Amino acid sequence: MKALIGGRTIGEWEREQPLLKDIEAYREVMWLNPNYGKAAADLVSGEDTAEAEARLCRFAPYLAHVFPETAPAGGIIESPIYPAPELKHLLERAFSLTIPGTLMMKADSELPISGSIKARGGIYEVLKTAEQFAIRAGLLTEHDAYTCLADASFHRFFSRYSMAVGSTGNLGLSVGIVGAALGFQTTVHMSADASPWKKALLRQKGAKVKEYEADYSVAVTEGRRQAEQNPNCHFIDDENSKDLFAGYATAGHRLKKQLADAGLSVDKAHPLFVYLPCGVGGGPAGVAFGLKQAFGESVHVFFVEPTHAPCFLLGLMTGLHNHVSVRDFGLDNRTAADGLAVARPSAFAGKAAGHLISGCMTIAEDRLFQFLKALKDTENHWVEPSAAAGIYGPLMLLSDRCGKAYLRQHHLEGTLASATHLFWATGGGMVPQKNREAEYALASRLHVSD
Structure with missing residues (x-):
């Protein structure tokens, strides 16, 4: 007898959620979130985000001093x-589809220090932890000039403590480099x-890397277990x-200012559609x-996951969250x-x-490389x-039946000409050139098609 998933058989889940059969067959799908806009657990607040922003400002002089690449922005990460008009034209031609409105790129691939979205949350939690340790020891107050943290005395103090994280790569880079x-x-x-070059870079920066033959969940579980054995390890x-989450959330108001500076309005008549790659x-x-x-309500957020690893989609669809794995539904998690x-x-x-996510989409492996090349070209x-x-x-929002249904349900069809579509480019700034060229060469053997 096959194991139950949340107390149900796969067949029972498939009858309740017919889209599961397409997911199990590694087909690209779009799923609308029935809980979008509903009440949810009060686990984090706007105050948490404001606190994170204030802390990052306190650390800005330190970051500008230790990481010169942050100096032009005053130590703000x-x-x-970027507008992406040529990419938009290429996609329209390749998919025989008009994309009304403006296509924009949020280039977290260019975030300083670690070159990915994980710099927002990972670096923030490292900084918060360091601040707490130093204040608790009477070595720092919030009114001090935080450049003092670069002194050898603080380096010796922090060396008494350990920092650990489980990662597929990018979070590890953010935590490892700053820690x-x-x-x-x-x-x-x-x-x-995890990519070998990420492991090599971490070791070069002074972090210890422990490698596992298993997947991400095992690395996190084992890292957590080992950290619990050391009272001086965070x-x-x-x-x-919650701290990672708050660090990531600071992106919202910063993006609001960026769009305004670019002359792009966001309101009921000018909706903003944001597409975020999603792992954990x-x-x-x-x-x-x-x-x-x-x-x-003027922003509509969609997560995009690989067809081989749509864990967040399955977590929301089943309501089981971390109690469901893609392997429960026969997927291999290889991407x-x-x-x-x-x-x-x-x-x-x-x-x-x-409850804030409008829906989830999945994308096939080939398309990841096709779009990588298209963006570069x-x-x-x-x-x-x-x-x-x-x-x-x-492309999915405008062509998939679920996307069209979403636009109708939310009365957005008449506003598309004044909409902004923003894809969040979550990483890649530190990829070695030889790896970039290999990925481009692979993409060159493929063609963007619908």
């Missing part, structure tokens, strides 16, 4: 937005999906961290929370999008922001395969 720079004994537990839990869900859920704080190679979603993210931006997933967003 933020990424630019080691501060002086923490930093360990990154890496899954089998474990950054990608599956259940913490990063995109935190961003979604921040976006809803900034734009309210070139290493940051999205997650079999089981974050319960915290699903419960804190599941048209707008000259490099991203890693996982970061290209969001490019599929407007």
Whole structure:
């Protein structure tokens, strides 16, 4: 007898959720969230986001001093937005589809220090932890100039403590680079999906890397277990961290200012559609929370996952969150999008922001590379395969029957000409050039098609 999933057989789930058969067959799908807009658990607040923003401002002088790439922005870790008109034209031609409105790219691939969306949350939690340790020891107050944290005395102080994280790659880079720079004994537990170059870079930066033959969930579980044995170790839990979430959420009001500076309005007559690649869900859920704080009902957020690893979709669809795995439904969790190679979603993210997400989409492996190449060819931006997933967003929204239904249900059809479609390019800034060229060469053997 096959194991039950949340007390039900696969057949029972398939009868309740017919879309599951397409998901099990690795077909691209779009799913609308029936809980969108409903009340949810009060796990995080706007005050948490405001606190995160204030703390990042306190640390800005330190970051500008230690990481010169942040100096032009005064130590603030933020990424630019770019218009993508040529990419839009290519997609319209390739898919025989008109994309009304403006297509924009949020280039978290260019976030300083670690080159991915994980810089928002991962670096923030490292900084918060360092601040707490230093204040508790009487070495720092919130009114001090935080450049003092770069002194050798603080490096020696932080070396008494450990920092650990489980990661498929990008969160590990963010935590490992900044944790080691501060002086923490930093360990990154890496899954089998993590790229070798990310492991090598972490070791170069002074972090310890523990490798696992298993997937992300095992790396996190083992990292958490080992950290619990050390009272001086802080474990950054990608599956259940309010601090990571708050760091990600600071993106909302920052994006609001960026769009306004670019002359792009966001209101009922000018909707904003945002497409976020999704792995365990913490990063995109935190961003979604921040976006809803900034734009309210005028923003519509969709998550995009690989067809081989749609864990967040399954978590929301079944309501089981972290109690369901993609393997329960026969999926293999194997994808070139290493940051999205997650079999089981974050319960915290699903419960804190599941009601803010309009829906989820899945994307086939080939398309990740097709869109990576298309972005480079048209707008000259490099991203890693996982970061290209969001490019599929407007195409699915405008062509899939569920997307068309969503536009009708929310009375958006008449506003599309004045809409902004923004795909969140979540990483790729630190990918070695030889890896970029290999990914481009693979993409060159494929063709963007509908």
